[in-house]
Amino acid sequence: MEKYIVTGGSRLHGKVTISGAKNAAVAILPATVLARDVCVLENIPNISDVTALLNILRALGARVRLLDKTTVEIDTTHLTEPVVPHELAKPLRASYYFLGALLGRCGRADVSLPGGCNFGGVRPIDQHIKGFRALGAEVSVNYGMVHMTSEALVGEHIYFDVVSVGATMNVMLAAVKARGVTILENAAKEPHIVDLANFLNSMGADIRGAGTDVIKIHGVDVLHGTEYSIIPDQIEAGTYMVAAAATGGDVLVENVIPKHLESIIDKLRRAGATVEEFDDAVRVSRTGRLQHVNVKTMPHPGFPTDMQPQMTTMLCCAEGTSIVSEGVWDNRFKYVDELRKMGANIQVDGKVAVVEGVERLTGAPVKALDLRAGAAMLIAGLMADGITEVEEIHHIERGYSSLVDKLRSLGADIRKVSYDDDPLREAL
Numbered sequence: 001m002e003k004y005i006v007t008g009g010s011r012l013h014g015k016v017t018i019s020g021a022k023n024a025a026v027a028i029l030p031a032t033v034l035a036r037d038v039c040v041l042e043n044i045p046n047i048s049d050v051t052a053l054l055n056i057l058r059a060l061g062a063r064v065r066l067l068d069k070t071t072v073e074i075d076t077t078h079l080t081e082p083v084v085p086h087e088l089a090k091p092l093r094a095s096y097y098f099l100g101a102l103l104g105r106c107g108r109a110d111v112s113l114p115g116g117c118n119f120g121g122v123r124p125i126d127q128h129i130k131g132f133r134a135l136g137a138e139v140s141v142n143y144g145m146v147h148m149t150s151e152a153l154v155g156e157h158i159y160f161d162v163v164s165v166g167a168t169m170n171v172m173l174a175a176v177k178a179r180g181v182t183i184l185e186n187a188a189k190e191p192h193i194v195d196l197a198n199f200l201n202s203m204g205a206d207i208r209g210a211g212t213d214v215i216k217i218h219g220v221d222v223l224h225g226t227e228y229s230i231i232p233d234q235i236e237a238g239t240y241m242v243a244a245a246a247t248g249g250d251v252l253v254e255n256v257i258p259k260h261l262e263s264i265i266d267k268l269r270r271a272g273a274t275v276e277e278f279d280d281a282v283r284v285s286r287t288g289r290l291q292h293v294n295v296k297t298m299p300h301p302g303f304p305t306d307m308q309p310q311m312t313t314m315l316c317c318a319e320g321t322s323i324v325s326e327g328v329w330d331n332r333f334k335y336v337d338e339l340r341k342m343g344a345n346i347q348v349d350g351k352v353a354v355v356e357g358v359e360r361l362t363g364a365p366v367k368a369l370d371l372r373a374g375a376a377m378l379i380a381g382l383m384a385d386g387i388t389e390v391e392e393i394h395h396i397e398r399g400y401s402s403l404v405d406k407l408r409s410l411g412a413d414i415r416k417v418s419y420d421d422d423p424l425r426e427a428l
């Protein structure tokens with residue numbers, strides 16, 4: 001067991017390079033099974049979700065070779081049974097992308113229901129199943145396993161009842177191999193949807209409209225291997241941008257697509273930060289006091305829900321009262337109790353948090369309740385007086401590459417310790 005120990009008070013300064021996008025990589029890795037061929041993926045983030053997906057690919061019979069720290073070669077010529085058992089699927093949500101990918105490749109898929117961040121309620125996959133059924137698959141769920149079979153997938157007009165990133169990508173993965181045309185309406189528009197479509201098109205698929213709410217897919221019989229570089233991670237970039245503003249720092253965030261960061265840039269400026277945009281970088285700095293802003297999370301191009309905990313944390317020390325409304329998940333404010341341990345003044349009523357700015361936070365032992373909540377605890381620790389210990393950091397390491405090294409290079413006082421090395425624990 002490991003934890004991060006953060007001593008607050010340092011203003012982050014310098015340059016940080018953003019890694020490949022987690023939420024694109026976790027769909028593109030399963031997508032490689034759609035070709036009986038070799039794919040080379042560049043700009044792969046070094047995170048535990050990627051490790052978990054590479055393990056699933058190996059268990060399915062793919063040959064996986066790391067060419068360097070961020071490049072992986074995957075040969076899916078020979079696959080064994082299209083089955084992903086619970087032990088392999090449980091560490092992450094994205095294991096469910098093997099449903100669409102294996103259905104497209106084999107006409108069959110048996111995949112355990114996924115794990116991933118728990119926001120305190122059910123994370124349904126009814127829209128995924130609706131889409132697979134519309135394409136002609138028979139779907140059943142027994143003892144936590146989703147079983148799907150199909151004689152032949154046939155294109156269909158599918159209207160999603162909710163805007164879902166996962167359902168849009170999963171159904172796209174199967175539809176690329178369906179006979180005829182599939183139209184996805186009310187599709188999600190996140191940058192990772194476009195990246196998956198671009199990847200699939202580079203394998204020979206015919207997908208148009210990704211990034212809008214109507215996606216048209218002409219099915220093809222065969223997809224081939226490809227070389228592809230994954231886009232930079234919008235949320236990792238946003239996290240460092242907020243950390244820079246929260247600590248009154250000055251950070252150049254490199255290897256980003258500024259267009260993907262517009263909603264975050266807007267809120268940071270309104271909160272009193274200065275943001276300069278370059279072709280593939282943004283610079284965030286702040287000298288004056290943080291100001292209150294209201295934030296509502298929405299599907300892209302709205303403010304991303306995956307930046308909500310980090311932004312709420314920054315606003316804990318803003319002048320005035322900020323209102324943060326969560327428009328995607330039912331229960332994404334559980335981490336607020338951890339912030340209260342550090343002196344934050346936040347009232348939560350359902351999907352709305354009212355944040356009364358305080359002068360300062362103080363260090364405390366806190367838990368990373370999920371991936372982005374964990375990132376928020378680190379930002380809180382960097383802003384706070386004294387020492388913050390963040391436990392359950394495996395959640396954070398699911399989604400942030402080389403986090404400690406990157407933060408230390410920006411001047412943060414952070415280290416990772418094993419509980420076994422912890423002198424306080426030995427003294428207990």
Ligand code: EPZ
Binds near residue numbers: 117330371
């Ligand atoms: C993806 O989750 C991301 N995960 C999440 O990021 C992110 O918070 C979310 O999209 C929204 O942007 C991955 O990409 C692996 P959804 P996903 O389906 O696909 C409801 C992170 O921190 N819904 O877009 O599971 C659902 O309950 C993670 O990186 C249904 O009702 O999210 C939610 O309210 C956490 N039925 C809303 O739609 C369904 O079948 C959006 O969920 C599917 C979803």
